[in-house]
Amino acid sequence: MATAENEYTLDTVRETLVRQEDTIVFGLIERSKFPFNSQTYxxxxxxxxGFCGSLxxxxxxxxxxxxxxxxxxxNPEENPFFPENLSLSLVPSYPFTKFLHPGAASININKSLWKMYFHDLLPLFVASGDDGNYAQTAASDLSLxxxxxxxVHYGKFVAEVKFRESPQDYEPLIRSKDKEGLMKLLTFKSVEEMVKKRVEKKATLFGQDISLNSSDDSKGKQKFDPSxxxxxxxxxxxxxxxxxQVEYLLRRLD
Ligand SMILES: O=C(O)C(=O)C[C@]1(C(=O)O)C=C[C@@H](O)C=C1
Structure with a gap:
């Protein structure tokens, strides 16, 4: 169901981030089923x-x-990796709540995510090897x-909530384009610590082999290194x- 404008609060956007952790942790577990499969890349x-590029x-x-x-x-929550190739939607439009400032549409950091994912993240958790499942490997890369x-782009919603909660604190920093000041104001170190711990706990639990004899669960093999x-x-x-969040706030008064 659509979120009404007044339903976006710091608590509700954080709940959404918590739910997204499940998808990401399962995505890591799913990708780790396949070896690196370098032909895919x-x-x-x-x-x-007519096509030039990798699988x-x-x-x-x-x-x-x-x-x-x-x-x-x-849906303003979705950002494509290859926006240059896309044509318009062919389906009837849905009235998504216009919660974000229009400047949000110009923020897309998927090119950096792409680099990070293939250069830094994959080698951290995927076993070397080749099992020929290149299409399935690419499909699991896509969903993860x-x-x-x-x-990451949900940061736009988090920033909008924070701005609406205290415009008096954000406006002077936005006007003076003070990126460092904005970064400091939107940071909650204790929340970040909780997020990291929770994600590791989820990875431990979701990655466990489940046995019907509950005393065996804790001895089960891990499908994936939770760290x-x-x-x-x-x-x-x-x-x-x-x-x-910083990029969004910098555009917030345009
Ligand atoms: O919960 C927030 O306030 C957020 O901005 C999200 C988030 C995160 O990415 O998890 C980012 C910055 C904060 O320091 C804490 C957590």
Whole structure:
């Protein structure tokens, strides 16, 4: 159901971020089922007439084309990785609440997320090797990257809530383009610590092999190293969500 304008509060946007953690943790577990599968990312692997790029780029661009036609990017929470290829939605439009300032539409940091994901994150948690499942590998990269992107760009909603709660604190910093001051004002270190701990706990629990004999659960093998989830949040998800908040606030009075 749509969120009404007055339903966005710091508590409700934080609840949304908490729910998104589940999707990201499951996405990590799903991707870790496959080895690295380097052909998926090799620019020379595909020979498709009219397409130049890797298999993962092929899967992303074509999936986004279909999803754009089906209306995905009409929702202000969604940001495409290849906006340059997209055509308009072909489905009846839905009246999404116009909660964000129009400047929000110009913020899309998916190119940085793309680099971070393939260069830094994947090598941290995926086993080396090749099992031939390149399309499935690309599909799991897509759903995980979409989940990370949605989380990071949700910073726009978090920033709007914070701005509306105390415009008197934000306005002078925005007018003087004080990025450092904005960063300081929107930061809650204790919340960040909680987020990292919770994500690691979720990764531990969701990644456990479940046995019907409950005393065996804690001895179960882990599907995935839970510290990768908290590292992902500490090094990238939280800092980039904050970067999106600063970028959004800088445009807030335009
Ligand atoms: O909860 C907030 O206030 C947020 O801005 C989100 C978030 C995060 O990314 O988890 C980012 C900055 C804050 O320091 C705390 C947490």
């Amino acid at each position: 090799d620019q020379n692997y595909l020979q498709i007439p 993962v780029e092929f899967v992303f661009t074509n999936t986004e084309i279909v999803q754009a036609k089906a209306g995905r990017y009409k 990257l979409q989940a990370i992107s949605k989380r 990768v989830a908290s590292k992902l949040y500490e090094k990238w998800v939280i800092p980039l969500t904050k970067e999106v």
